[in-house]
Amino acid sequence: MKRVARGLGLGIAGWLIGLNLAAVIRGTQHVNDQANIGIAYVFALSGWLLGVGVWDAWVRGWLGLKPKAEEPDEGWRRYFSFCTDHKVIGIQYLVTFVIVFLIAGLLAMFMRWELMSAGETIMNKATFNEIMSLHGILMISVAVAGVLGGFGNYLVPLQIGADDMAFPRLNALSYWLIPPVAIMLLLAPLAGGFDSGWTAYPPLSETNDVGQVFFILAIITFGLSSILGGLNLLTTVTTMRAKGMKWSRLPIFTWSVFSASILSVLITQFFAASLLMVFLGRAIGMGFFDAAKGGDPILYQHLFWFYSHPAVYIMILPGFGILLEVLSHFSRKPLFAYKLTVGAFLAIVVLSVVVWAHHMFTSGMSNTLHGPFMILTEAISVPTGIIFLSALGTIWRGKLWLKTPMLFALAMVFNFLIGGITGIFLADVATDMNLQDTYFVVAHFHYTIMGGEIFAFFAGIYYWYPKVTGRMYNEAMGKIHAIWMFIGFNAVFIPLFYVGVQGMNRRVADYPLAYERGNLVASISAFVLGCSFLLFTWNMIWSRFKGEKAPSNPWNATTLEWMTESPPPEHNFEGTPVVHDSPYVYGLEDGLHAELGEQEPELVGAGRPE
């Protein structure tokens, strides 16, 4: 905790030093000159990171200084410190992003209240545009980092039989890069806010209020966290699998995290580059996207979507991982077509990088690009379809144990089916020309990201709750939440498909009277949906303290995280995991995925030939 306070102090000091230093060096009178803000932020971020742990964890060593003997924090304090235990970091991510999700959800409630009727209801247009933009970017951050950072960090070492990640300190750093992101986004309204959506297209994002700069700095920081986290996950899975854990025996969740991380480490740089260009355009007049200087606003869109399309696969792949994991264990059947599914993940990784311009069919880009991008986008439905094959093949003739995680998993299949099918309408240029920028698009991506990934996220939360907290959640409340959320969710977004087709465009604070009825239904459903999260939050908190103590393996599942206590001891396993077979051995007599052998003095990495 001391370190966090130190980080805050050094961060604020850094901001002030940087701001004034920049003003002096650049000779500008205006202390809030945008370039100065950028420089100030670099100092502030450095101060924060040094204070919060980078100095002790690395810089001391680099300078050859003696390490400082510091008492490690105990108990709840660990979660507010630079703790390198992947389980602590996983929980830090999970709690942080659930809170961010609830905040962004609350913003959505306000948006739906405003949109309940035509005309200005509770807020003016400027406020709406800012709230809408903030809702967008906060939810994007949850979708990108919530599952990967939360469950990825917590579960992957356990599932592969390791006792931590490959780079534990880097892992902590990835997490502690997140608070500055949140702070900058939430401070942005004080600087005028940002009203260009999370997509931040120039020239609007180059000519609007200074709050946009806060957005840019926050997202570049978030990108860094994403890249470092992905790097850690890839290295961990490659080098730290337990004895016998061949690639062909890896749990599907770990495969999904691995695949998503490939995209995360490489493609995120394009988002950073595009935003850096916007920042430099604002701060020193660089003309990448300024037609008057020979630039091209469409370049931004190419760079932006080159990241942001694969980004949605970074979001959904771990969602698929949780889905298939839960479906298998709760159907008591092996995962169907495991190798093909892994192949589908990797095919999605490759294909996702060549479809970006389907977001740009109406952008004014060259006509020759329409056909190829349409074809490639429709092609990606084949590997995505394999996921459905695997899901259906897994539950077929299974013994479907309808606990809360399973309810969310089944709901996700339904939701993503709609999300995926409606994607085809947007991949087809003839229909997309009309549907682009309408509520049809809004409904489509809520079905895929929220109906898909977020429902999977909740499946994971309930599935792994006993393991992480050591307590059982309340099953009745869980089931009610699942059904409530499912019905509420569909009741919000089906009407939005409809108003989109009817001709209502998106990102609008106001709309023609003709679309009012659909919006009213959606808004009321949204309030119903919103309330379901109150039940969820209550369940999570109450069960943590009052829930029944959880056994090691409440679900009788096969993957390694269930072979250890709930919650796991600090070093994860009593005994060294030895893997004999795939985890998907249900129905096999004497099928055994793994067992814990004697504690070996050193962990044998995959340096040994298999």
Next chain:
Amino acid sequence: MSKRPWLAPAILWVVLTGLGLWLVTTFSFYPPRFAHEANVSDDAFQLLLILAVPVFAFVIAMMISSLISGKTASEPSEDGPYLPGNQTAVGVWMVITVSLTILIIINPGLVGLAHMRGSDEADMVVEISGAKWAWTVKYPEQGAIASKEMVLPVHKRIRFEVTSKDVIHSFWIPGFRIKIDAVPGKTTVTTATPDKTGSYETEVGLRLQCAELCGLNHASMMMPVRVVEEAEFESWIAKTREEASKLPEDCPTLSDNVKISAFNIAFDTKCLVVPAGKPIKVTFDNKEAIPHNFSIYSDPEYENSLSKGEIFSGPAERSFTIGPFEAGDDRFQCDLHPIPAMRGFFVVREGA
């Protein structure tokens, strides 16, 4: 265990598919269509919808069957069968999904794309310019400019050449189903052949709606569209041309000391009358915290600038001197918001 476990889901699938196909072919939820392109787009949508029904129904049928035959409220006492794969199922699945994908790539994919785009020829050109937060419509072949509504002749293939003066906007007419972004520094093109008459009064889809977030008033950046017979179009053109050069009725008296104010992204006057050959004192009261300026142009296209005013945010009042100007019907506008509400006549008259 049933001897033919496939039967139940197969029947369920057929029933659901039948129900689905009946629903989508009986009920139409498409808004009214006013152009050839709307027919192309909606036909593509309908085809995809029809193809989606059996796909959707299949997944639902499988889920329902699995649930009905396998669900258990308490922990299963034994595992399900060891079925990690099935070559036949995978093979059939791949063949069907790949075929379906190839099918939709061809039609309505490439076929729809070709029909939507059509040929390069056009009967008429309309130039569209978007600026925060209004549209200006120019008919170059007819020599008219419209800013209150866009009137188009039916059954003529129209080529829209679109651009923006500031940020990215998007030109969308829901009733035509066409859309193309308005990009500063570029002219983008889309075409449509209206095939039904109508107007925004009765059809919400007959509007030119900005479809790319462009700031504060993005939602209200729209212009009504009216599709009329050719004869009516010609007479509307004539009337528009005439009105363009007519001064507003309530022009103030001649003065070399003019006052103008801005509020709610609008000037408080549409006409100023000043003497030729003398410097003119302007007092500009910007009543809002949105930046504006006051510039003078010699032409109705607002291309030839005679005087560019300082941009400032209010609430603040600035006084400055401009001119002298030669006699003529000039124009004034706010360069940041070159919309009808912030444009007007700047009449320069000979005489005292």
Next chain:
Amino acid sequence: MAAATVEAAGHHDTLDPKTRLRANRLGLWIFIASESFLFAAVIAARFYLLGVDRPEHLNQELALLITAVLLLSSVSAFRAEDAMAHNDRPAFFRNMSATLFFGLVFMVGVFFEYREGMEFFPPQTLYGSVFFITIGLHAFHVLTGMIALALVINLAAKGHYGRDDYWGVEATVKYWHFVDVAWVFIYPALYLVSW
């Protein structure tokens, strides 16, 4: 570096040294791959916006000179790592210092590049935008590389690293090579195309 950091952080490394080295190497390669995408983005922007055009006023001599300097610095960096692998500490220090020196010369050259660029194609022009962002991002990487070189020289002087344990040296040298390779793409893209 492994031993140094383990003690410094008070951090217990559960990986055996062989796996630790393997993990560190993989992590570094992934990081380098990631950074390559950053340079790919700005170079892509260059070709998208300007095709293969370039301005007349490019100081080709200066650019060729600093390119040669950077390539030389990679040679000395290679030799430094090799020296450490054979416990030849004097050669290690000589070559590391040479690398650092070449890096400094490169940065001085970049400073002059900047000054000339400001005169003929300032950042507010299209080529200037592309030029300054690319050279700037690269220079930032050179600078961090130089800091790493200095830190490693300092640690070695204090007695760290040995024939069997010199990850810090290896990582810094590999990073330095990456910075050089990046320049090998940047230099033609900015200076040489449509020769």
